[in-house]
Amino acid sequence: MDPLHQFAIKPIFTVIIGGTDVSFSNSSLSMIAVVVMVFSLMTLGMRSRSLVPGRLQSLAEVLYEFIAKMVRDNAGHDAKPFFPFVFTLFMFILFGNLLGMIPGAFTFTSHIVVTFAMAAFVFLGVTLLAILKHGIKFATFFMPHGVPLWMAPILVPIEIVSYLSRPISLSVRLFANMMAGHTMLKVFAGFTILMMGSGTALGYVAGVVPVVINTALIGFEIGVALLQAYVFTILTCLYIKDALELH
Amino acid sequence: MKILNGAADGTFRRRLVATLALMALVLVATVGTALASGGEHGSGGLPQLNPATFATQWFWLVVSFITLYFMLFGVALPKVEEVLGAREGRISWDITKADEIRNESNAVLAATDRMLERTRAQAQEIISRTSGQGHASGKMLMERFDIELSRRTREAESRILTARNAALGELDRTAVELAQEVATRLAGIEVDGARIAEAVKAVIKERV
CATH class of the missing domain: 1.20.5 (Single alpha-helices involved in coiled-coils or other helix-helix interfaces)
Structure with missing residues (x-):
């Protein structure tokens, strides 16, 4: 009945490396499942390598071209080497979100530590890339062109705070969306159980209402799952563009 | 998109x-x-904020993400790229080929047009030349025809004249014989041929 119970990490078998507990849990299982699913889709789909694609191959190609276009349009032509990473990131989040829509399945993107780790990696990688590419000129990133110098004391701290908050907003956006959606579904499902559990005829009739609402919400949540994977990925592309071009 | x-x-x-x-x-x-x-759970709070689960999640995140990255980077994406590249190559090859064929057909068409033009000019020339010739020979023919026609007309006229004279002579003779016969049968008299011929001639002259 606890709507947060679905987020609990349950170890499946214990793994301890260097004295740290890294047990294989329901979260790890979902991640490995996503790896298997994504890899299967991309290889089984392309198995025939036909010039005229079938359904699965079309899907694999559409995903490839979708992300390739996103990287090209939002991160620029110099960002081509980052395409495999961006593609992996998109597929990992997308399938993580969608896998979570299966009742009973664990949604690892609803864990802030997971989304924050990904966002932090993107943030650190992009910052490192900018410093390696532009050296000390990277500092000019925090002072936009054409702004009077006397505004610098106000503007530069704002820009720095805004830059530093990127990984937080990036990770919290995904985490909060997924967690909120899944909690909401569980809360409404809980209402039905409470109402029907009352044993009265009225309870049984009224218990149908949350089911109807949940049906609509599941559609909405699938939309959120797609959209949040897209948002995370496109923001990563924009950060890469900033690092490459220092606007 | x-x-x-x-x-x-x-x-x-x-x-x-x-x-x-x-x-x-x-x-x-x-x-x-x-x-x-x-109250029931004791710990309360969000399972997401339980530090005991951080290490395992990070570890498996890193493991699965890196695995997926290298699987896609090394195996899956090159395959997709290869197929897309092959398709693009095929399409551009088709387009080039189509362009070639179009250029070729344009050249053939141009050659045909040129040939047609030349042929038409030749035909025009031949027509104008032959029509000049035709005119000249036609005139000659016409003259020859006129001469021939007048010659034949004259011949025919003389033939008609002869035939008419012959026919008229015959008629005279027949008339004389008839008159002689009539005179013998009706009047029972023998009339001299020369006199009858004279009389017939006078009657014909009167009638004609």
Whole structure:
């Protein structure tokens, strides 16, 4: 009945490396499942390598071209080497979100530590890339062109705070969306159980209402799952563009 | 892409607001439930904030993400790229080939046009030349025809004249014989041929 119970990490078998507990849990299982699913889709789909694609191959190609276009349009032509990473990131989040829509399945993107780790990696990688590419000129990133110098004391701290908050907003956006959606579904499902559990005829009739609402919400949540994977990925592309071009 | 871009511009903001509103609603529900269930579970709070689970999640995240990255980077994406490249190559090859064929057919068409032009000019020339010749020979023919015609006309006229004279002579003779016969049968007299001929001649002259 606890709507947060679905987020609990349950170890499946214990793994301890260097004295740290890294047990294989329901979260790890979902991640490995996503790896298997994504890899299967991309290889089984392309198995025939036909010039005229079938359904699965079309899907694999559409995903490839979708992300390739996103990287090209939002991160620029110099960002081509980052395409495999961006593609992996998109597929990992997308399938993580969608896998979570299966009742009973664990949604690892609803864990802030997971989304924050990904966002932090993107943030650190992009910052490192900018410093390696532009050296000390990277500092000019925090002072936009054409702004009077006397505004610098106000503007530069704002820009720095805004830059530093990127990984937080990036990770919290995904985490909060997924967690909120899944909690909401569980809360409404809980209402039905409470109402029907009352044993009265009225309870049984009224218990149908949350089911109807949940049906609509599941559609909405699938939309959120797609959209949040897209948002995370496109923001990563924009950060890469900033690092490459220092606007 | 376009749809999603559109979503990223206008619809996205609205959806974000809706999501945030729902999140606030759910947060109230969550906090309420968490407070209510706090007694049972003891620990309460979000499972996401339990530090004991951080290491395992990071570890498996790194393992699975790196695995997926190298699987896609090394195996899957080159395959997709190869197929897309092959298709693009095939399409551009087809387009080049089609261009070649079109150029070729244009050249053939131009050659045909030139040939047609030349042939037409030749035909024109021949027509104008032959029509000049035709005119000249026609004139000659006409003259020859005229001469021939007049000659034949004259011949025919003389032949007609002879025939008419012969016919008239015959008629005279027949008339004389007839008159002689009539005179012998009716009057019972023998009339001298010369006199009858004279009389017949006088009658014919009177009649004609």
